[in-house]
Amino acid sequence: MPINAGPEYFAAEKKYSEAKTKKEKIIALEEMIRTAPKHKSSEKLLRNLKKRLAKFKKELNKEATARAKAKPKDIIRKEGAAQVCIIGLTNSGKSSLLQALTNANVKIADYPFTTKKPKVGMTDYAGVGIQLVEIPSTFTPDAIAIVRTCDLILILLDGTKDLERQLKELAKLLEKSGLGSKRVLIAANKSDEKKSENILHVSAKAGDGLLRLREEIWSRLGLIRVYTKSPDGLKSEKPLTLKSGSTVRDATKEVHKSLLKNFRFARVFNKTKYSGRKVGLEYVLSDLDVVEIHAG
Ligand SMILES: Nc1nc2c(ncn2[C@@H]2O[C@H](COP(=O)(O)OP(=O)(O)OP(=O)(O)O)[C@@H](O)[C@H]2O)c(=O)[nH]1
Ligand SMILES: [Mg+2]
Structure with a gap:
């Protein structure tokens, strides 16, 4: 306890001991520093108080930075094709x-x-x-x-x-x-x-x-939509989305890797006069083609 400290100092000291948050502690400490007697015998006390104040301020700053970092930015998750x-x-x-x-x-x-x-x-x-x-x-x-x-x-x-x-x-x-x-x-x-x-x-x-x-x-966008179809089935409800230039191989792989091993041929249906003809794995597909894969 400092010698010759006034009632203001003691009140601040009480506030400090009762403070619940860092912010409250900082306010109380600043008041203690302001009201502490400024003579030789209290130099050590003042040094200590200032050190404590600096420590709290640093901690508070750190917490604020961490909070700002954790705040979500305007990040938009990519969805769709x-x-x-x-x-x-x-x-x-x-x-x-x-x-x-x-x-x-x-x-x-x-x-x-x-x-x-x-x-x-x-x-x-x-x-x-x-x-x-x-x-x-x-x-x-x-x-x-x-x-x-x-x-x-x-x-x-x-x-x-x-x-x-x-x-x-x-x-x-x-x-x-x-x-x-x-x-x-x-x-x-x-x-x-x-x-x-x-x-x-x-x-x-x-x-x-x-x-x-x-x-x-x-x-x-440089994409094509390709429907797949089994020889006895209906065309898929949702098309596959492939890059332009994709082949029957790419489409088959997308459906199932195992289909590729047993692949025999495919038929491609579209609005051209070649619709329904047999094609191989390297055939380049167009937007909205329907591919019927024959395998096994
Ligand atoms: N006549 C006409 N007015 C339009 C059309 N489209 C938008 N507007 C008007 O233009 C104004 C701005 O429209 P917004 O869609 O808010 O434009 P924005 O580019 O999103 O604007 P900010 O978000 O404020 O940068 C509004 O008053 C709209 O009603 C259009 O096709 N024709
Ligand atoms: Mg707008």
Whole structure:
């Protein structure tokens, strides 16, 4: 106990001994330091108090950093066969398009930066799920990280505004983030107000051009849907999703590895005049082909 300490000091000391949290202890310690007698005989005491205070502050800081690290970021788990990120300047209609194409329920408004966090929706392409993500136009590092790993970027321009200027700005942003070589599809929205020439145009609001847009998205993804069928059975309900250029071998392997060992031939059904003909393992498949595998 310090010599000549006043009642303020003792009150602070009591507060300190009763403190339950680090924050309370820090406040009490600061008060003890402030009210402790400042003469030679209490130098050691002051040193000790300051040391204790520094220790508590350091611990509190550490805890806060750990909490911040544990907080979930804007991470979006990839789902379906592919992920498409919608980017554009604010108010171009990204949320409206996401809503028109998917099951997402998003806020749409005419003021800028309505969407602050990435928003997700799923859409179905003949049994194949494609995930669409609206990237907020604030382009935070977390959101850019999603764009980095997506399979296609859909650049959505506001068709009622200067297209060149928007494209330039977005290209600059992608370039700066090292995303200049990613696959993109460009579309101009709000065709109900203004139709732009020489560009894929849509209206998220009126629903114009959405079918075409979906087809363009699908064709840019470089994927094919292949149905399988057993010789006596019906075609599979859900297609396999394969990379373009995949062969009967790839499809057979997907169905079951053991089928490959006993493979004899396959028949491929489609809309061409060759539909139903016998093919081998190296036959290159097309989108929506139906493959009947003969094995054993
Ligand atoms: N005329 C017309 N207006 C549209 C269309 N699509 C969106 N809008 C309007 O444009 C405004 C912005 O739409 P949002 O879908 O919120 O745009 P956003 O790009 O998500 O905007 P932020 O999230 O704020 O960056 C709203 O007032 C919409 O009603 C369209 O096809 N035609
Ligand atoms: Mg939005």
